[in-house]
Amino acid sequence: MAKSLxxxxxxxxxxxxxxxxxxxxxxxxxGWANIGYHRTGAQxxxxxxxxxxxxxxxxxxxxxxxxxxxxxxxxxxxxxxxSALLSGRQxxxxxxxxxxxxxxxxxxxxxxxxxxxxxxxGMGVKVKEGGYRTHYTGKWDAGMATPEHTPFGRGxxxxxxxxxxxxxxxxxxxxxxxxxxxxxxxxxxHDLMIENATYRGPYKGADLTDACKHSYExxxxxxxxxxxxxxxxxxxxxxxxxxxxxxxxLFHAFHLLHTPLQVPRYYYDQIEKxxxxxxxxxxxxxxxxxxxxxxxxMDDTIGNLxxxxxxxxxxxxxxxVFTTDNGxxxxxxxxxxxxxxxGGKYSDFDGGVRTATFISGGxxxxxxxxxxxxxxxxxxxxxxxxxxxxxVDPTDTQAEKANVWLKEKGLSQLAPVDGKKGQLxxxxxxxxxxxxxxxxxxxxxxxxxxxxxxxTGKQVYMVHTGPVFPNCSTxxxxxxxxxxxxxxxxxxxxxxxxxxxxxxxxxxxxxx
Numbered sequence: 201m202a203k204s205l206x207x208x209x210x211x212x213x214x215x216x217x218x219x220x221x222x223x224x225x226x227x228x229x230x231g232w233a234n235i236g237y238h239r240t241g242a243q244x245x246x247x248x249x250x251x252x253x254x255x256x257x258x259x260x261x262x263x264x265x266x267x268x269x270x271x272x273x274x275x276x277x278x279x280x281x282x283s284a285l286l287s288g289r290q291x292x293x294x295x296x297x298x299x300x301x302x303x304x305x306x307x308x309x310x311x312x313x314x315x316x317x318x319x320x321x322g323m324g325v326k327v328k329e330g331g332y333r334t335h336y337t338g339k340w341d342a343g344m345a346t347p348e349h350t351p352f353g354r355g356x357x358x359x360x361x362x363x364x365x366x367x368x369x370x371x372x373x374x375x376x377x378x379x380x381x382x383x384x385x386x387x388x389x390h391d392l393m394i395e396n397a398t399y400r401g402p403y404k405g406a407d408l409t410d411a412c413k414h415s416y417e418x419x420x421x422x423x424x425x426x427x428x429x430x431x432x433x434x435x436x437x438x439x440x441x442x443x444x445x446x447x448x449x450l451f452h453a454f455h456l457l458h459t460p461l462q463v464p465r466y467y468y469d470q471i472e473k474x475x476x477x478x479x480x481x482x483x484x485x486x487x488x489x490x491x492x493x494x495x496x497x498m499d500d501t502i503g504n505l506x507x508x509x510x511x512x513x514x515x516x517x518x519x520x521v522f523t524t525d526n527g528x529x530x531x532x533x534x535x536x537x538x539x540x541x542x543g544g545k546y547s548d549f550d551g552g553v554r555t556a557t558f559i560s561g562g563x564x565x566x567x568x569x570x571x572x573x574x575x576x577x578x579x580x581x582x583x584x585x586x587x588x589x590x591x592v593d594p595t596d597t598q599a600e601k602a603n604v605w606l607k608e609k610g611l612s613q614l615a616p617v618d619g620k621k622g623q624l625x626x627x628x629x630x631x632x633x634x635x636x637x638x639x640x641x642x643x644x645x646x647x648x649x650x651x652x653x654x655x656t657g658k659q660v661y662m663v664h665t666g667p668v669f670p671n672c673s674t675x676x677x678x679x680x681x682x683x684x685x686x687x688x689x690x691x692x693x694x695x696x697x698x699x700x701x702x703x704x705x706x707x708x709x710x711x712x
Contacts, residue, residue, distance in 0.1 A: 219330070219589060220563040221439075221448040221518040223509065224582075225502060226285075227556075228278065228339060228366075228458040229545060231528020231536030233667070234495055235556045236260040237268065246667040250539070252480035253488070253668075255471065255496045258503035259558075262520060266560025267627055268572045273640060273648065274526050274579040276545060276552040278365060278458075281525040281579055282342045283316045286323055286354065288583025288594065290641050293615035294320065298688065301344055301364060302384060308611050310602055315343020316354070317614055319602035323583045324355025327449045330590025333357060333439065337432045338453030341365055352395040356451070360403070360431040362391040362424075369424045369455060369462040370410035372403075377460035377533070381690035392424075418466040424455055429501045436508045448514070449586070452505065456498040459533055461490035468493045485670045487535035516562035519589070521582065523557040530661050530669070531684040537669040544661040546687065548646035550653075552661065555579075565628050575626055575633035576640055576650055584619030594619060660687055 232238055236256035242248040275281035275291035279298040284291040294316055305312030310319050324334045336351040336359035343349035344363040351359035366378035372392040376382060392403040407427055412420035419426045432452050439448045471493040472483060483489035502522075509515045528536025528551070530544035543549030557577070587594035599614040606613055626633030639649040645657040661684060677683065689696055 218444075218517065219332075219447050219591070220561070221509070221514050222327070222332070222450070222586065222589070223505065223518060223520045223561070224449075224451045225505075225520065225522040226282075226338070226451070226453040227498065227522070227524040228454055228456060229526065229529050229534060229536055230457055230495075230524035230556055231530075231538045231544070232541050232551060232554065232556055233537040233539040233665075233669075234457065234491065234528060237263045237558075238556065242667075244667065249480050250537070250667040252475050252478050253471070253483070253492045255474060255492070256499040258499045258506070259522065262502070262506070262522070262560040263558045265569050266520070266558050266564050267568050269523075269557040269559070269577050269627070270572050270574050271650070272523060272555050272557035272577045272579070273553050273642060274523070274555045276526055276548055276643065278525045279315065279341050282340075282453075285525070285579045285582055286342050287316045287320045288323065288580050288587075288596070288617040288619040289320070289615050290578065290580050290618045292641065292644055293618060296644070298365060300381070300383070300690070304345065310606060310614070311612055313343060313345035313349065315341075315345070315349055317599075318346060318348050319598055320614055321596045321598045322354030323586050324351065324449075324451075326355070326583065326587040326592050326594065327590045328355045328357070330587070330592045331446050332449040332590055333446050334449045334451075335359070335432075335435045336361060336451045336453070337428050337435070338362075338451075339366070339455055339458075340453070347400070350393075350395060350400075352400060357396070358435070359393070359395040360428065361393055361395075361453075362455075363393065364391050366455065366458045366460070367391045367424070368410070368460060370413045370422065372408060372424060375460065378458075380459075380686055380688055382692060384692055414465065416465050418464060420464055423464055425497060425501060428452070428455070429504060432505055433508050436505070436512060436514075439512070439514075441512055441514050447517075454498055454501075456494050457491055457528075457536065459529075461487055461494065461533060461535065463490060463493040463497055467497050471496055484672055485535070485675065487533055488668075488670055491535050518561040519559060519563040520561040521557075521559050523579070523582075524555045525579075527552040527555060530663070530665055531686050532670065532674070532678050534686070535670050537665050537667075539665050539667050539669065542662065542664050543659070544665075547659050547661045548643055548655045549659065549662055551665075553642055553646070559627065568628055568630065571630065573627045573630070573633075575623075575631070576635040576648070577623060577627075577633065578618070578620070578635065578640055580618045581620055581623045584617065584621055585624045587619075588621065588624065594621070 239251040242251040280291035280295040283295040299314035311317040334356045336356040407422040412422040538551030541551040543551035584594040620634040647654045
C-alpha cells in the first residue's frame with residue numbers, strides 16, 4: 201500500500217483509493233480526416249462535403265469534454281504498433297514487421313515468434329498488479345505462439361478476441377480481403393477465441409456464422425463488432441463498482457475500420473441519406489461510403505459503452521483513452537483519408553504515424569476539458585501511464601531476468617521500457633511533457649525532433665490526399681493500373697508483387 205501511495209504522490213493526481221476506471225478504445229486503421237473533430241472549419245466545397253460524410257458525434261462530444269492529443273505518434277503498421285502499445289516499447293524495440301503468426305525461430309524461444317517477445321511484460325500484467333480487474337475485447341495482433349503470448353498470458357483475466365490482423369466481420373474467417381495474404385491454411389479457419397479462468401479456446405456460439413449478413417437490422421447479432429460490443433457491455437454490467445480497490449480496466453480493440461470493408465445494410469443506407477439530408481452530395485466512391493458507414497457504427501458503439509458506464513455510476517471516476525494503431529491506409533481497398541497530413545499507413549510521414557488520439561471521462565480535470573495538448577506523446581507511453589495510475593513500478597523485471605539467460609546463449613537482449621513517466625501529469629497540467637527535450641525514435645527510417653522530422657529511405661504511400669478521398673481520380677488511377685494498391689501481399693508467408701500491378705488480383709480488389 202505504501203508503494204502504491206508513493207507512485208500516486210509522484211503523479212500528483214490522486215490518492216491510491218481513487219484509481220480511475222480505465223476504458224481504452226483502440227481503433228484500427230483510422231485516418232486523420234476520418235474523424236469529426238479534425239473536420240472543423242471547412243471552407244472549400246470538398247472540405248464541406250468531407251465534413252458531412254464523417255459522422256462521429258459521440259467522439260466529437262468526448263473530445264469537447266476531454267483533451268485532444270494533437271501530437272500522438274504510433275508506428276506505421278498495426279502489429280508492431282500494438283506490440284509497442286502493450287509492451288511499453290517503441291516498435292523497433294519490440295517488432296518491426298507484420299510477421300505471419302506461424303513464423304518461428306526455434307533457436308530463440310523468447311523472441312523467435314510473431315508479436316511481443318515471450319518474456320516482455322504486458323500492460324495488463326502491470327495494472328492487474330495494481331488491483332485492476334482486466335478485460336480484453338477485439339483485435340489482438342500481438343502474438344499467439346504460446347499461451348504466454350495471448351491476452352490471458354499478458355495479464356487480462358478475460359478476453360474475447362481474434363488473433364490475426366483481421367478476419368471477416370460476418371463469417372469470422374481469415375479471408376484474403378481481411379489479412380492481405382493467402383495463408384498455409386488457405387484462409388479457411390475461423391479466428392475468434394475466448395479466454396477466461398475456466399475456458400481458453402475457440403468461440404463456439406451460435407453467431408459463428410454469416411446468416412445475418414443481409415439483415416436490415418441496425419446491429420445484426422452475427423456482425424462481429426456487435427458481438428464485441430455486447431461482450432464489453434456485459435463486462436461493465438457485471439463489474440462491482442463499489443469495490444474501489446479493484447477498478448475496471450477494459451481494453452476494447454475495434455476491428456473497425458480495417459478491411460474487409462463490411463457493415464450492416466442499415467448503416468450503409470443511412471450514411472447516404474444523412475449526407476444528402478444535410479445538403480451534401482451522394483457518395484461517388486463505394487469504398488468511401490462503406491468506410492464512413494463503418495465509422496458511424498464505431499461512434500455509436502462508443503456511445504453505448506460510455507452510456508453503460510454512466511448508468512453504472514462509474515463515469516465520474518473513469519478515464520477514457522481513444523487512439524488508433526497507425527495512420528489510415530490510402531491504398532485500395534483500405535480507402536482511409538489523412539487530409540491534410542502527408543502519406544498513410546506503411547509510411548513514416550505524419551499521415552502514417554500521427555494518430556487521432558484523445559482522453560475524456562469524468563477523471564479529466566474540469567479545467568483541462570476542451571483543451572488541446574500539443575506535447576509529444578508516444579504509443580509506448582500508455583504502458584507507463586497506466587502503471588503509474590495503478591501505483592506500480594513500470595520497470596520490466598521479467599525482461600531483465602530473461603536477459604541474463606539470453607546473454608548466456610548469445611541471443612538478442614530485450615529492450616527496456618521506453619514509456620516516459622509523467623506524461624499524464626503533463627497532459628493534465630498543460631505542460632509540454634517529458635518528451636519535449638529529446639527526439640522520438642519512430643522507426644529505422646524516421647526520427648522526430650519537433651518541430652523537425654527526419655524521414656529517410658524508400659517511403660510508400662507518401663502523397664497528400666484531398667479533403668474527399670478516395671474520389672473519381674482515384675478510381676481512374678486504379679482502373680489504369682497506377683494504384684494506389686496494397687504492397688504487402690503474401691502467399692504462403694512469401695511476399696509477392698512489389699510492383700503495384702502484381703497485387704491487382706480480382707479477389708483482393710473491392711469496389712471503388
